[in-house]
Amino acid sequence: MPDMTPAEVAQRALPLVDLTNLDETCTTADIDALCARAATPHGPVAAVCIWPRFVTQAASLLAGSGVRVATVVNFPQGGDDTLAVVADTRQAIADGADEIDLVMPYRAFVSGRRGFAETQIARVREACGDRLLKVILETGEIGDPLLIHAASLLAISAGADFIKTSTGKVKVNATLEAAEIMLTVIEEIRREAGPEIGFKPAGGIRTVEDAAAYLAIADRILGANWVAASHFRFGASGLLDALLAALDGRAPTTAKGY
Template structure:
């Protein structure tokens, strides 16, 4: 055996430790999500119960606005945030209606609002329509955090994604987010890099949320390492980095429990 060579068992132990470290980071930054069309009260109750794990709590649960008050009630004694979605999933332009939806969600106890940018309007060159929406919802949020969903798989081009992220941050977004999870495609490295470039240029601390198709430990690792390389290791904390997923938690728990972290992923957001 050559000096410094690692025994297979030791290599396996190191790999498991590395998996567990990534899983712990991802768990603390996870927005555990239930936005299926079939969602009901029982599913929200189950989601909130899953938010508290033997390895720590997730950052937030993300539910439909109709269930924000229920989630707040169920998590009243916990540090887990309640997030909900507005203008979701189509990214329309009815500013007054979306602002009212936001105010109601905040009244119902939502700590965080995930707003879908009017991405079609933005892609058509009507940036003013997108800016008007973000500004109105920022005002309606009050003290609640605002995450703006760019729907990057529809914008596609990194330059366009960067400009959309710049607009959202200029209008007061606390996070920019990749996807709704409701259209084909989802988070990609290229989209995340374009958004991170906007975050680096912001004149205040702002964050990134990756969502749409993040289902395995390997997926989580990709985005954690990409964000850490761009922004530094201290960026990987719930205040500035989130992963939106429903199917990721099982893989994270497997890694933290020391079982098969590469088991078949759950389907979902």
């Protein structure tokens, strides 16, 4: 994105934000505040991403706003109890979730149980029906670039609509290196006339410069017209403040959080 000002980057990034509160201490009052923040003076974010116990509340608050409600399952551990994960998915959808962010059982995948990981994703895909499924690979824990590439392909083959880098709950979360690998897989799928798969970097993205770096990689690999909320999101809490500051011409405050 050559010669784009911070305000121009912010204008492009704001409608791509999944405004997130996955704090352990999150309260109903916090969800009220999050949903209020989702409709900004510069337009709405794409979605809020919250714990399942708050989905009904958020769906009611955001009804008719165009802001989608995303929630997490198998989060953040990426465990092996597929029946429980499927049940949680069905309940979240019944409560009003538009999107499910599933942590793939990445430890099982890394240990060689790829069929198990694929089956869990496929079962959740089935439970999602027509709802959007984002699969969190936890790339910082997988580590190996070849395994990140393989995990991306596996998630897509099992039915992911999006592949997402991270939970935001581990030491290494979104990185530009992981983004490069995952976006390259998405381009490979597109070249083969496969489905249009989305990408969501999450965890540690807090500044306009951070957002610009991820958008630049997407533009380079997939073309300048590819990025849209239908297949690119930022998972973040602190990023919104930085984007609004840039759009208002203010100095950003120090952003914290997911």
